[in-house]
Amino acid sequence: MNTNSYLHRRTAMYTQIKMSADVEQNLDGVKVYGLHLQLTPKEDGSNADYKPEWEQIHAAWRGKSKAEVAAVPIMAAYQSFYQQIGLNPKKYPPSVQNLIQRFxxxxxxxxxxxxxxxxxxxxxxxxQHLIPLGVFDAECVSGDIHLTFTRGGEAFQGLGEAEPEALPEGLLVLADEEKVLSRFCYRDSEVQKVTDATRQVWLLGCQVPGVDESAVKESLSAGLELIGRAYQCDLGPIHAG
Structure with a gap:
């Protein structure tokens, strides 16, 4: 299978995001599932309140040390994934771990x-589910989305950055047919950020060794339900390749 050959299948409402052959070979056991959603704001849901959920999350973690958070098995699984893709999890903790430790x-x-x-x-x-999830504006996408490694020189403008930078070779990225959308699990781009004008999104969850597929899909379903407080959510077309 060459680098332009990908696997893609959809189970129920979930899309399995394609991976280049070298990503599949080097990141065995890693899968990314997504929901492509069409969003219509609800007249009575523009001020969706997640205060009770924030408070429940705080109650579960209040008083824990950073070391105790990092030692939770599911956190450790994503730390190992970070090491696989060349990130230092002590310097750059996985997103869920980072949010818990900071807030x-x-x-x-x-x-x-x-x-x-x-x-x-x-x-x-x-x-709630300890699964890293990502969401981005799907209308910024040109053609199919997939995971691949950079060849070097790809332009990428990270969130908050004034100008694009040229990426080095060998970084794991989410890309479409024209551009890099994110440094996967590390940094999103300006071009795909969610705004008040967003009406289509990709909601993504990453499965790694040691984490069950069912846990990832449950977390995606929870994200869909919570978004649904403020938006009517309809499944969009399969367009991940």
């Missing part, structure tokens, strides 16, 4: 990681 182990829940109602809903679901 939810304090005695007082004095600050929340609020970004946008869609992103907030997805973060709540990720924290």
């Amino acid at each position: 939810f182990i304090k005695e007082e829940l004095d600050r929340l990681p609020l970004i946008h109602p869609i992103v907030d809903a997805v973060n709540v679901a990720a924290l």
Whole structure:
């Protein structure tokens, strides 16, 4: 199978995101599942409140040390994945671990990681299930999306960056047919960020060795349900390749 050959299948409502041959070979046991959603704002749901969920998450982790959070088996599974893709999990903890350590182990829940109602809903679901989830504006996508390694020189403008940078070879990225969408599980791009104008999203969850497929799909379903407080959600077309 050459580098332009991918596996793709859809189980029920979930799409399995394609991977290049070298990603499949080097990251055995890693799979990414997604939901492509069409969103229509609800008149009575524009102020979706996740306060009870934030408080429940805080109650579960309040008073824990960073070391105790990092030692949870599911956290350790994603730490191993980070090491596989060349990231130092002590310097760059996986997203769920990072959110818990930054916001939810304090005695007082004095600050929340609020970004946008869609992103907030997805973060709540990720924290409830301890599965890293990502969401991005699907209308920025040109053609199919897939996971691949950079060949070197691809342009990428990370969130908050004023200008694109050229990426080195060998980074794991989510890309479409024209551009890099994210440094996978590490940093999203400006081009695909969720805004108030967003009406289509890809909601993604990553399975790694030591984590059951069912756990990833349950977390995606939870994200869908939470987004549904503010939006009517309809499944979009299969367009991941």
